[in-house]
Amino acid sequence: MKYLFVFLLASTTAIAQLKHLQHLKSVPNHPRIMLLKGEEKGIQKNIQNDPSWAKIHGVIIQECENMLTLAPLERIQIGRRLLDKSCEALRRIFYLSYAYRVTQNPKYLERAELELLTVSKFSDWNPSHFLDVGEMTMAVAIGYDWLYHDLQKSSLPIIREAILKKGIEPSQDAKYNSWLKASHNWNQVCNAGMTYGALAIYEDQPELARQIIDRAIESIKLPMEDYKPDGAYPEGYGYWGYGTSFNVLFLSAIHRALGSEFGLSNERGFLNTATYFQNMVGTSGKTFNYSDAGSGTGGISPATFWFANRTKASSLLFLQKKAIENISASAGRDRILPAALIWGNGLRFDKVEVPQQLIWVGQGKNPVAMMRSSWTDPNAIYVGLKAGSPSVNHGHMDIGSFVMDANGERWSMDFGMQEYESLESKGVKLWGKEQEAERWHVYRYNNLAHSTLTFDNSYQRVDGYAKITSRINKPAFLGAITDMTAVYNNAAASAKRGVGIVDNKYVVVKDEILSNAKSTTVRWAMVTPAQVTPSGNGSAMLTQNGKSLQLKVLEPANVVVKTWSTQPSHDYDAPNPGTTLVGFEVTLPANSSQIINVLLIPEGITVNKETKIPSLKDWEK
Template identity: 40%
Template sequence: MVVSTLVSSQTVSNNAGYASHPRMLIGQEQLMALKASMMENRCWSALNDLLLDEANGLVSQPLTPIHFKGKTMLPQAREIFRKISYLSYAYQLTKEEAFAHRGIEELMHAAQLDTWNPDVFLDVAELTMAVAIGYDWLYPVMSERERRLIKEAIVQKGLKPSYDEKYNRFLQLDNNWNQVCNAAMVWGALAIYDEEPILAEKTIARAVSSAMKPIKKYGDHGGFAEGPMYWTYGTTYHVLMLEALAGAYWNTRIPLYSEGFLRSGQFFLNMIANSGRAFNWSDALEKHCLNPAIFWLANKTGDSSLLWNEKKILENRDYHGLVTSRFLPMVLLFGAGRSPEDISAPSSRLWTGSGDNEVVTMRTSWEDPSGIFLGFKLGNAQEHHAHMDMGAFVMEAEGVRWAKDLGMQDYHSLSSKKVNLWDSSQDGGRWTVFRYNNHGHNTLTLDDSLMDVRGQAKLLRSSDSEGFQYAIGDLTDVFLRKDRKILRGVAIRHQNQVVIRDEISASPEAVKIRWKMVTPGKVITRGNEAILMKNGKELRLQVHAPKEAQLKVWPANNHHRYDAANEGARVVGFELQVKKNCSEVIEVRLLTGGGQIDQAPSLPLSEWD
């Protein structure tokens, strides 16, 4: 269902019908609310102090040097964005012109670049957004010459290349590129609306239409097919587009988002484990930090529990590394009205995300940072940024990520060694990388082969029963050989034990199966049992079936020259031969605290109710 909204207008003060600068996100009303919130909640004033301290340091820093990393200058474009947003915010909050003048220097530096690199249009998008923010928020301090040059840069290097068919493929995409590029074009158009109203109107109308393509990918329940990191990137930009339009005057009733988009706050909330690290399936990192999108969604839906993970960061003032985020000013502007004391824990401990990439998370508690977290990835390997991780799980307890996803590898580290990372065909270069194929994930491998890139793992059922939370998926379709039905169930039992059960039906052909789990822990194996040790904690792993399994430890790489070293990680698991016309059951139990695993009889997945 698409939600339509009429974007409200502010009082205007120019002939074009738009509010005077600043007209996007940081008007007088927002600044007053921000300052009031900082007086009421020390966490917000501390975050603001952190930002202003960083802005003070930026005043004396040199201009951002521009150099390419492969075909892109994206890191440099994002650093220009960060500097401009911090300095512009600091000026708006304090009215100290030193911040404004240094911000204008960075704007002029960007404006006078020969190109914003439209061959990689994300570079254009990041720079257009950066320069639009600075132009809007620092407009009163600029000279006429500076305004003219910066406005021309937005038009000639930002907006106009988006009308060249060589560069504007993003308009037809349904992924984060669409969201980022269209949002940046809207910000650029609104920033210079007074001077170029026809181009601005045309650009905004086109962006609003095109931006609905990725909105469909949120589905009905908000599950985001590209994973949690690219949810943050794409959703943040889409939210910034919505807020830019809301702060200006847009005179048409237009569809801006869907119910699924609003529900995606639940997706992001549940992707963060008790330790504060993300369930980093697909191209993603474990790191989780404050982002504007989740605050916007909490405000829009009225659901404060969406901010449970942010509450812990704010209360603990865990701001390490936060000043590297170019979106920190937006976090303050969207979030400062919230008091951490008013944020309650979510009510459900199990969450299922439907859609093209189904995923399930469950936990023993939201409040206990040492509680068990279990994530289960189904879906496919066809989505943008996908991995061959169908059937994979992650597990943590006592603050340790015992079963981990290695996550994405730095793109340049692969492209610089001629790996075609974006060839996702069955024999494509993407699947030669250990972190991307099924050999590097906590799932099954059949006959040492890759998974089927066209296959789809489906969630069959799940339950949040007291003492036995579980989810069951059908993995049959994700293997190249489809002669055996393969089901996987994952469960948390008795609040202290995780069960991973695989049921493999009979087939006229024999098959070799490898069960594996990537772990950062030290591993000591003895037959069908192992002790994992990390940070003074222990986890006991037992192969409950088949009893004759012999656990082994393998290195966490393929020994390719381009694979990341994955230092500290290793793979624990075992192999077994399933004879023709025979079925097999694999059941692995993981017990926290290193205690004895109970020897209760196994239950078939059909009885997991």
């Protein structure tokens, strides 16, 4: 009797501590996560009536056919991570569970059950790197919930126990749950995974499930604050696809199962972030891949369909529609692709509108500006300008760097990330953020390997921060300005950069610099995949794929444009074949000012020799 009293007291205390779910009494029967019973009919109707949805469905079904021939997953850890196995488990179980619910073909059910039992019998899901647990718990929860009534009765307790013991319970251990107080993607992924696990086994562990979900609703506010004020995601394009997608998976799950998002998605910053994401894709099809992002092209983003449905903004699907038209089997590598058909239910591609904004600026922890001369012209100009700070999660010393597209090609590029294990396996301490951290010696991570300024070959200041100070949106001029002084305060008294598109024809990059009490040599550089031929008179011709672009230095006069190798010296650095640094150096005397004007002129465009670029303070006039 004494033990029963203690148990009841503990349970009552837990319930009293709930902040958001005090009045939650029940949840729907299985399936309750994202796609409720009978809702497959809406997806089937979309597939039958719209070839775009049919294409996505076709990729998923083909991937499921391929999965039938694969060996079950094994618990093989790479370095400190089991993450690749967790990601693949999520892909297989999500796809197979979707395929069974939509087609009712038992072969997909049988294979999904095999995958569920296999990973449930792993010794653990690697809680020391909790992203692995977050994704694996989500994978197993989806399969358990969606297939609950059709799985063998003997399988249910095995899978349920794995969710509890290998997923949820480790999340309550302080050794493993520091992500609860993080504001980056770990918070989004891990809270989403734990919530899916809690929803899956709710009827067996109702009090624990309520605690886990309540905890997640409160904790996930931290990363959602980082979208303020405009929607720019501090970790960049690649991690937007990770963190934001799992954030939306979380919101979708609690809304369907609990009937509310608890006000989480009402903030302007979060609701605007799909616009940020869309603007991050250049006219070449390549993304603005600053920070730890890959160098790939824009593709299908399931989360974008959630935002389009939530905001009723069909223009958010403009690039998604194009991506689906050109869909390939590689789309089947996206482990949450079935979510696109769930979140896109009711959306019509024949109603998609062309975006109207040609420039987008987002402030926040890592401000950026993106501009283009057209959304519909494949030869249009695109420029992305990076401000912010190296100190953000996954940040690089890339303040002032820019990417630039024209005529379907990328001319100024960013290397993006180097695969983490390739560095960690060689002993590189990759995650330090202090000024002297080993991270900044990785070639791709410091400013010497970005399209920005470098003073006396020194690194940018980690504790510096640059905001976008001006946004210019005129019919004949789109531009943005950033004050970079704080990241160069050891080398310059002032450093400002403006980037703009002039007359929809060419790009100007303008720097205004004041040196401090000692002389300094500033290097202006641009990373390019093009072949570079310096041609005298402060210019160079860039060529690639039969197309060309001229780099022309208007100021200062008589500079010598040259190139530098992009091959790093450390054995742990990744090679960078087919790339070049092009630019020039200028020596500034102590306490002097210097203006740098560089034009990037696509082929077929003529710029008047007498062209004058106004000072940055006059750009808005």
